[in-house]
Amino acid sequence: MDQFWRLVGPRSIAVASAFLLVTGVSVLWVFSSLYVTGLSTIPLIGDELGNAEQRRKGFISHAQKLYNMGYAKFKNRTWRLTGTDGDRIILPRHLLDDVGRMPDSHISIEKAIEKSNEIRYTGLGGTQGETEFLIHLIRSDLTHALNRINPRLEEEIAHATVEELGPCEDWTRAVIYQKMLRIVAVASGNIFIGPDLCRSEEWIVPAITYTVDLFTAIGKLKQWRWWTRPIGQYFIPEIESLHQHRRKAVEWLEPVVAKRRQMMEKKGYEAPDDMLQWMMNKGHEFNVSDNSLALIQLNLSLAAIHTTTLTTTLVLYDIVAQPGLVQELRNEVRTAMANHGDKLTTRALHDMRLLDSVMKESQRTNPVNLVRFIRIVEKPVTLSDGTYLPPGTHIESAHASILQDRNLYSNPETFDGHRFLNLRSGATPDPLQYKNKEQYQFVTATKDFMSFGYGRHACPGRFFAGNEIKLILARILVDYDFKMPDGLTERYANLNTGLDSLPDPTKALLFKRLNS
Ligand code: HEM
Known part of the structure; x- marks a missing residue:
């Protein structure tokens, strides 16, 4: 306790009284909301x-x-x-x-989000206007740019994959979640802050660890009862790390933005084509100043990097245990590429309907959270x-x-990589009777399938995510053979804690470069 009082210092009495008041009011509120308003009849x-x-x-x-x-x-x-x-x-x-x-x-x-992410203590988030600004940029700039940015993204993924997996001339072990995090951070970074900065550790490390620290802090806070969290926060070192990440992000990005502003004054300057630049171009329309851009970028990585990594890793864990399916997917990717000038163009990705189906089936069989909406x-x-x-x-x-x-979903306990492909093409009966079978695409958010949420706040980044995940998986499928190590044949089990069910981040796969 001594440690606590030293930490809170002279604010302690105010904190304690506010605390008692809040507790009393809340107990009354819980009582009234359940019993007076009739929720207790549910x-x-x-x-x-x-x-x-x-x-x-x-x-x-x-x-x-x-x-x-x-x-x-x-x-x-x-x-x-x-x-x-x-x-x-x-x-x-x-x-x-x-x-x-x-x-x-x-x-x-x-x-x-305020409640589930314990924003009062973790300090996460921005103003409502900043969040709306980010969502607007994702919907109108990022999603619309996919066709244009794909060649760059493809190149960055090819580079990052070789960097992370190594030459793989012979079977090589890789703890895939860790590798995937870096591939996703670098590739997304190319589009978020530009090709010059995305390979820098000063970008990669915070882009990854901000989310880890946040969720560790939330997990620890939730173990304290809600009314003891004002105290608990002082015993959680990750909360201080979050403040440090934010400070460092501002220090790191401010000169980059200032330099770009300077260059923009020069005639003939060709501004970069990335999120940071789109933010700078449109900030004034949303009353967002350059000073806020570092924190908005942190929020963007928070929304984008671990979600995409988890999804990609889960697909790999699913398919590696099914070598026949891997070969089918590889053939599909090769055919699509051959039809589109040997490139992973947007059209080629669109033609990978089995891959799309496998990605959706992986989300269906591995919901990373028990609840949505x-x-x-x-x-x-x-x-x-x-x-x-x-x-x-x-x-x-x-x-x-x-x-x-x-x-x-028929035989829901079985992983059927063709499930959504068959539903989309009408080859199997559709229990949901969708008029438009394209609703069975990976990126569609419906009330029957909420991996990307539902309604007016359904994930705006899902088109970028779907595109990026396909690019990564397609690259791995055509460039590498992969299998489970040590003769294992059973899919790696997910780790279930509380509401979450996540891929085991410690598991390795073996990779060998094809045609090497
Ligand atoms: C496979 C990867 C991803 C998954 C599974 C995912 C999932 C989700 C979910 C479940 C929500 C909440 C929706 C709701 O409650 O209705 C959400 C919101 C959001 N996502 Fe994603 N996401 C992914 C990738 C991304 C990416 C790559 C970006 C950015 C480029 C992004 C940006 C956002 C933003 C800004 C919101 C808040 C939307 C709002 O409040 O209106 N997400 N995402």
């Missing part, structure tokens, strides 16, 4: 575990079981369970239509089934359970 899963604290502990130790139980029992109804931060209301798929497009003033993603109700909402949601209610969708629903 069926509860985990009731048998005991009181709220016992249910919270049950959630920490076996969330997956609780979600599966809830979905099996109430999949077409609204139900609830108790999480680390109070009750979570799980909406059935058909009610997501009611809320998916509601304005942020009613259903807020920002409040949900996490939102906080800001203004009272009454759903079409009559459920009333008062302000402050946490809502979400049981994403992982939906992906295992046999009424939506």
